[in-house]
Amino acid sequence: MRTRGADLAGLAALLADPTRAELCLALLDGRAWTAGELARHAGIAASTATEHLNRLLAGGMLAERRQGRHRYVQLADPGVAELLEALLGRLEPSPSRTSSLRVATATAALARGRTCYDHLAGRLGVTITDAMIARELLDPAAGFALTDAGFAWLTGPLGIAESALRATRRPLVKPCLDWTERRTHLGGVAGAQLHHRLHDLGWIQRSGTGRAVRLTTPGTAALTVLLPLDP
Known part of the structure; x- marks a missing residue:
């Protein structure tokens, strides 16, 4: 057996x-x-x-x-991505062994901002998550829950459809340990919808063909007002 x-x-x-x-x-x-x-x-x-x-x-x-x-x-599924990120988070930071300027640049870009399957990670993902906590849109003391104000923020100013947040068995929010920042970024349905919406609005864009993403100038201006996000 x-x-x-x-x-x-x-x-x-x-x-x-x-x-x-x-x-x-x-x-x-x-x-x-x-x-x-x-x-x-x-x-x-x-x-x-x-x-x-x-x-x-x-x-x-x-x-x-x-x-x-x-x-x-x-x-x-997203659970596999979260498992991989969690395992990466258990690793000790490795010493720099970059063999070229190109590799070093790509590594730095991933650390600044990247996708973790379908949500934002890296310094960008963590900074947005921290700003949402500061505005009480997320409540880490209640098991990392989306507050009523947070739900209203996602469906109001950001324009995410309420049905997109509710019509799924996947957790609405989930803390995801960021393997480069060693802190939490936002996963779950809310994290995925936030990522997709910021991309659709043109507030973030991919850097090259990999996982790296960055805030655009309009995105920086908008999130500085909406969260506010420290540029």
């Missing part, structure tokens, strides 16, 4: 391989990737990437989408 301990060991084994772990981290950007794209990202053969991806799919870490002849994979 298989025990829960064996199930946990099986899950841990999926991430025990450095290549599979790297593939999962790439998918933290919330997008669907092809095996070829992930192979190039990890610097491995396409056949090797496919083998690793099949194991992750079988283990429930990834989900598959097909469009025509193409197969795409992405993280199975």
